[in-house]
Amino acid sequence: MTMTELDSRGLIRESYRIEGINAPECRSIFLDWALGAVAGDDLKLQIAKLLAQYSDEFPDHPMTQVLREGLAEAAPNKRRGGRKARLER
Numbered sequence: 001m002t003m004t005e006l007d008s009r010g011l012i013r014e015s016y017r018i019e020g021i022n023a024p025e026c027r028s029i030f031l032d033w034a035l036g037a038v039a040g041d042d043l044k045l046q047i048a049k050l051l052a053q054y055s056d057e058f059p060d061h062p063m064t065q066v067l068r069e070g071l072a073e074a075a076p077n078k079r080r081g082g083r084k085a086r087l088e089r
Contacts, residue, residue: 015063023062030066047071
């Protein structure tokens with residue numbers, strides 16, 4: 001998969017070009033990218049390829065941090081409680 005296919009709308013590429021961009025803005029761009037990512041492909045593999053492309057040149061950029069967070073394992077869901085949980089006892 002080429003970088004053009006990986007980031008077909010150029011969202012990640014352009015985020016690295018925006019001066020003064022912050023982490024919340026990068027998270028928003030990342031979410032938009034993830035929603036439009038190539039269906040059927042492993043999302044973590046796509047993120048890893050993006051990191052390989054940009055992390056050496058931009059190690060301290062907020063988007064690099066967001067991409068690293070995207071590779072991290074999600075925390076397991078916790079019990080949320082609610083009426084149903086109280087009634088089933």
